[in-house]
Amino acid sequence: MKFPNYIILLLCLFSASLSCFGQVKNIGLPEVRNYKKLDYRAGTQNWCMDQDANGNMYFANNNGLLQYDGASWRRYALLNTVAVRSLRIDSLGRIYVGGYDEFGYYKANRKGKLEYFSISKLLESSRIKSIDFIWKIHLYQDEVIFQSFSRAYIYKSGKLKILNPVSRFQFSYVVNNQLIFQDKEAGLLEYVNGGLRPLKGTTILNSTEVWGIFPLSNQQLLIGTLDKGMFLYSEGTLSPWKTEANQFMLRNSCLGGVMVGKNNIALNSVLDGIIICDLDGKIIQHINYQQGLQNNTVLSSFIDNKKNLWLGLDNGIAFVNENSPFSFFGFSYNLSTVYASVIHQGNLYVATNQGLFYHSWNSSFRDGNFKIVAGTTGQAWNIQVVNGQLICAHNRGALLISGAKVVKVLNEKGHFGFKSVPNQPNYLVGSTYSGFTLFENSETGYRFKNAISGFDLSVNTFEIDQNNLWLKKDNLMYQLAFNSDLTQFHKVKSYSNFNAINKGIGSVQLLNGIVYFQNKNRFYRFSEEQSLFYEDSKISKIFQYLPQISALSQDKYGNVWYFYKESLGVLRKQNGGGYKNEMAAFSNLSGNLVSNYMSINVINPSDILIGLTDGLAHYNATITNNALQKPQAFIRSFSYPEDTILFGNGGATTESITIPFRANRVRFTFSSPIYENLENVEFSYQLEGFDERWSNWSNSSIKEYTNLREGSYTMNLKVRNSNGVESQVVKVDFRVAPPWYRHALAYLLYVLLFVGCVFFVRNRIQVKIRKNKYYETIEQRRLYLEREAKIRQEQYDLEKEIEKLKNDKLKIKILAKDKELVNNSLQVVKKNKILNGIIHKLKDINADAFDESTKFQFSKLNKSIVKEVNADKSWKDLEKHIKNVHFDFLKRLKEQYPTISPRELDLSTYLLMNMSTKEIAEIMNISTGGVELARYRLRKKLGLNKKENLTGFLMSI
Structure with missing residues (x-):
């Protein structure tokens, strides 16, 4: 068994190596990306292309030299002219260009900017009146040859020579280390030792224009002409190239082309795009306007360093991703969303949203x-x-389909798909929009047998094991058990989880002939005896490090294809029984896969068909995918307000850059010479010294930083291509100089100023201290004297206070005595009142009725009482003492009311003493009515109204 396997392995390796030599696919179309005039903002026509060591593409355009780095376009104009017709780049990075009456080269200076150096200035203007257009530039041996129609200019070691034609040059080509010119009269001429040698038998080409010469085997040359077709040239013999490719060129006019590897040729045409043929002239691919080109006239073609094809069009530029394992059938093939594909009886059938389409599998798809x-x-x-x-x-x-038509409608219900019944190969179960149907195979083919009752929901995915039909619907897994004659489901059971830990339902699929249930990349089988799900750890282990899958299927080779998010991956079965995971190769298809419909048709390792939302993808697993190699990242430019440095052109200094603080706003642009699936190319960057971590992956190729502080910085950059492959990190170091006030010399000056200030302040403080001590002594003396004077004053004040207190105490004693005397006087007054009352009562007694003795005694008593009353001076003393007691009150009252009379002062005093009206009347010797009148007059003089209390007012004074 080992020997056949070894032979098979060798055959696979041999076929893979062949595919590497001939990458051009004859099934489907490669990815075509068009660049319009508005994209690169220059002229329409693009006459020549080349690529530098950094992967940048250059185009000879009607409006100058175009440069494209995968992220941005730049345009450079020639001296005294606009149009560029030719270009070539040498190993030193010099970009030789030719236009009208001008040729020279661009070279990057120390800042990476392309500077133009004119070579045509070496010509003597007196000898050459007009240079005309430079149509071709060749790097031949150690010479640079600029060819116009009138002559060729040979540049070597800083000197310029002229090569004249026999009559007039047309174009020239380097083939098999030969430089060949076409002359309008002498045919093809080989440039040898500074002269021209005719190639025998080529004068027949004088009536046409040669637009391309290609090397074939056995030293043969293939010559393409504009309107006479293509010819083979060998040992002096010129013969028509009788091939399919030649017939195409005769119809559409040849504009040259380029070798695609060693086995294929891309030929440009005027009328119908480009064809790629093998060395036998068999057309493999035809790409024109209908197949995605924006223009059918191809002026130039070029193979870049990744073996992809660039086309310079009469209006625009096109990139053709030839070096890819993928090609596509899209709108140009009448295909839309593809749900399934299959090959049957030599035809490829494709199920789409518009119907079932077919194409012969064995004939050309061109x-x-x-x-x-x-x-x-x-x-x-x-x-x-x-x-x-x-x-x-x-x-x-x-x-039921046969050839190009429907031969039988087995059932008119809408169907999603079909599955065979295990152990009953003649029966077929179909899933419909409302349940399931059963078909039976007979001698005349399949026929409808019956609808299976017991379940009427629509299901597009299901699997069948020995006893049950399994399907997922609405986040539930249904188990449908057939009865014996397959007419109904006698048991319908649903499950929301496979076990208590792993919640949820993922998918159901068939692996190695066994129905597996999956959720979160853990796989389960169902035990009929125990009626439960149990995990198959061996299968789960295979998927444990993969992204969470949503669906999977197994092809006939044992490879397991799986969907995750909106992407596709495959576990390739290895000879040892293990699996190798591949995800990156299919990242270009992300977002274009049909949700919930996994369409993978593995015909063989070279022919794998994948259904997309906009057509069908063809994948050849034996072709090496160069996109899986590490890409290269460039910090394309570094700019700040005062200058810009370009790194992607070469020549820029790699030394650390110092920028002044006033220009601390920097801008970086990024690029990577990746031209496949540009929308999926992403950059990540980190500015060391500013950013703490790498940025998120982004399509943006520009980053700006403002207000950077002084210090050293390093910009790190990496790129990730559409297949998820990351580049090495590239770096640019730069330093922001500090402002003058934070410079090292400034800090030294600050230190000196600080020391000087400290010294100055120290001296000032010492002087201040001495002055303060002097003033402090004076102040202390002053304070001492003030304190002494204050003490003396306080002693004086204390003595005065003591004297005042003594006087106040004496006054209080006197006042108390006066108050006591007033009270006593009032008592005497009351006594006199009583005595007066007795006198009045005695007057009422009739004394005449008494005897003489009694009468005498009565008279004597009356006289003694009257004498006592008249002799009593207590009232005068009372009045005097009252005025002494209430002196302050009377004084305040007189000050507030100067018009008040002495009589009213006395009344006020009596009222203040709270005497009654009767008492006042007796003291003042007036009637009670007179007292009331006096009170009224006093109220009026004091300005009191009727409601105000007179006594209370007097007490408030």
């Missing part, structure tokens, strides 16, 4: 579109070969 199978217009969900019969699951029902 120009033939897919055709619709008659009667299948509408949504086709699936196409399957079952027991040699082709069945289409269609919106119109289950359709």
Whole structure:
């Protein structure tokens, strides 16, 4: 068994090596990316192309030299002219260009900027009146040759020579280390030792223009002419190239081309785009306006360092991703969203949202579109070969297909797909828009048998094991058990989880002939005896490090294809039984896969068909994918307000850059010479000294920083291509100089100033201290004297206070005595009142009725009482003492009311003493009415109204 396996391995390696030599695919079309005039902002026509060591592309354009780095376009104009017709780049990075009456080269200076150096200035203007257009530039041996129609200019070691034609040059080419010119009269001429030698038998080409010469085997040359077709030249003999490619060029006019590897040729045409043929003239690819080019006239073509094809068009530029394992069938082949594909009886059938389409698998896909199978217009969900019969699951029902037509409608219900019943190969179960159907195979083919009752929901994915049909619907896994005659499901059971830990339902699929259930990359099987799910750890282990998958299928080689998010991956089965995971190769398809419909048709390792939302992808697994190699990142430019440095052109200094602080706003642009799937090329960067971590991956190729502080910085950059492969990190070091006030010399000056200030302040403080001590002594003396004077004053004040207190105490004693005397006087007054009352009562007694003795005694008593009353001076003393007691009150009252009379002062005093009206009347010797009148007059003089209390007012004074 080992020997056949070894032979198979050798055959696989041999076929892979062959594919590496001939990358051009004859199935489908490569990715074509068009660049319009508005993209590169220059002229329409692009006459020549080349690529430098950093991967930058250059184009000879009607409006100058164009440079493209994968992220941005730049344009450079020649001296005294606009149009550039030719260019070539040497190993030193010099870009030789030729235009009208001008030729020279661009070279990057120390800042990476391209500077132009004119070579045509070496010509003597007196000898050469006009240079004309330079159409070709050749780096031949140690010479640079600029060719116009009138002459060729040979530049070597800083000197310029002229090579004249026999009559007039047309174009020139380097082939097999030969430099060949076409002369209008002498045919083809070989440049040898500074002269021209005719190639025998080529004068027949004088009536046409040679636009291309290509090397073939056995020293043969293939010569392409503008309007006479293509010729083979060998040992002096010129003969027509009788091939399919030549017929195409005779119809559409040849504009040259380029070798694609060693085995294929890309030929440009005037009228119908470009063809790629083998060395036998068999056309492999044809790419024109209908196949995605924006213009059918191809002026130039070029193979870049990744073996991809660039086309200079009469209006624009095109990039053709030839060096890719993927090619596509899209709108140009009449295909839309693809749900399934299959090969049957020599035809490729494709189920789409518009119907079932077919194309011969064995004939060329170059120009033939897919055709619709008659009667299948509408949504086709699936196409399957079952027991040699082709069945289409269609919106119109289950359709039996033969060739290009529907031969039988098995059932008119809309169907999603079909599965065979294990151990009963003659039965086929179909899933419909409302349940399941059963078909039986007979001698005349499949026929509808019955609908299976018991379940009527629509399901597009299901699997069948020995006893059950399994399907996922609405986040539930359903188990449908057939009865014995397959007419109904006698048991319908649903599950929301496979176990208590791993919550949820993922998918159901068939692996190695066994139905597996998956959730979060953990795989389970179902035990019929125990009626439970149990994990198959061996299968789970295979998927444990993969992204969370949503669906998977196994091809006939044992490879497992899986969907995750919106992307595709494959676990390739290895000879030892293990699996090798591949994800990056399919990243270009991310976002274009059809959700919930996994369409992977593995015909063989070289032919794998994948359904997309906009067509069908063809994948050749044996072709080496150069996109899996590490890309190269460039910090394309570094600019600040005062200058710009370009790194992508070469020549720029790698030394650390110092920028002044006033220009601390920097701008970086990034690039990478990746031209495949540009929308998926992403950059990540980190500015050391500013950013703490790497930035998120982004398509943006520009980053700016403002207000950077002084210090050293390093900009790190890496790029990730569409396949997720990361580049090495590239770096640019620079330093922001500090402002003058934070410079080292400034800090030294600050230190000196600080020391000087400290010294000055120290001296000032010492002087201040001495002055302060002097003033402090004076102040202390002053304070001492003030304190002494204050003490003396306080002693004086204390003595005065003591004296005042003594006087106040004496006054209080006197006042108390006066108050006591007043009280006593009042008592005497009251006594006199009583005595007066007795006198009045005695007057009422009739004394005449008494005897003489009694009468005498009565008279004596009356006289003694009257004498006592008249002799009593207590009232005068009372009045005097009252005024002494209430002196302050009377003084305040007199000050506030100067018009008040002495009589009213006395009344106020009596009221203040709270005497009654009767008492006041007696003291003042007036009637009670007189007292009331006096009170009224006093109220009026004091300005009191009727409601105000007179006594209370007097007490408030």
